[in-house]
Amino acid sequence: RANRLFHPADSVIDCGGVKIGGKEKIAVMAGPCSIESEEQALRIAQGVKAGGATLFRGGAYKPRTSPYSFQGLETEGILDMVKAREATGMPIVSELMSEERIPEFEEYVDVVQIGARNMQNFQLLKAVGKMHKPVLLKRGLCNTIEEWIMSAEYIMAGGNEQVILCERGIRTFEKYTRNTLDLSAVPIIHEKTHLPVIVDPSHATGKANLVEPMMIAAVAAGADGLEVEVHYDPRHAWSDGAQCLTPDAFAQAMAKCRQVAWAI
Ligand code: PEP
Ligand code: MN
DSSP: OOBGGGOOSOOOEEETTEEESTTSSOEEEEEOSBOOOHHHHHHHHHHHHHHTOSEEEOBSSOOOSSTTSOOOOTHHHHHHHHHHHHHHOOOEEEEOOOGGGHHHHHHHOSEEEEOGGGTTOHHHHHHHTTOSSOEEEEOOTTOOHHHHHHHHHHHHHTTOOOEEEEEOOBOOSOOSSSSBOOTTHHHHHHHHBSSOEEEOHHHHHOOHHHHHHHHHHHHHTTOSEEEEEBOSSGGGOSSOGGGOBOHHHHHHHHHHHHHHOTTO
């Protein structure tokens, strides 16, 4: 169902009023890795909106490597994001980790993110295939493009064809960066499928100083959007501070992206 051969036109996915795909405006989802409080969510949402973001991202259910790390504010975090949406008008994107939270996400969230670690959680993919919300499917840490497309098929086969793919870097032998951004995935996804593909330069690099150049490279490569982590105090962020841009740095990076992309 994702195959370009059977569906030559680009799919355009309506994400709570913001359209992603089809060479329309490049969609930028930005916000903190983790939601920490209502005030934090609101302040960052207003900051990224001023910089040109069109969707607000934030994690409330966090897939952390260590069980002793902060696991997310859960429902409270989702409700904080809802407040930020009410204040800014931006649709909200958040990660779903388990089937039992589907009713909550159906009620409150505009775009359901499936994280890299769950890209091949086939039971979860089948369950979101029955949802009535767009799904942002991130590429697994060690998955091929073919496997990633098959995971999109799992969702689409269930009846939910509103799938957006997100390249977020893959594991290689390189240790300087957190992951290796595979930008060639963008034209390959456009060739093989009709689905929109966005790029997450934050998790791909793990380093704030590399985020801006990779944002620019992603839009130049034809990405339909970006997902960027932003925090006003990266050093004290509850997760992923090293890769967070400040709202000012985000706005500057967006200005540079506008010089290479006509529609951001
Ligand atoms: C995230 O977007 O916060 C996240 C955990 O990303 P990934 O699944 O790509 O690691
Ligand atoms: Mn993160």
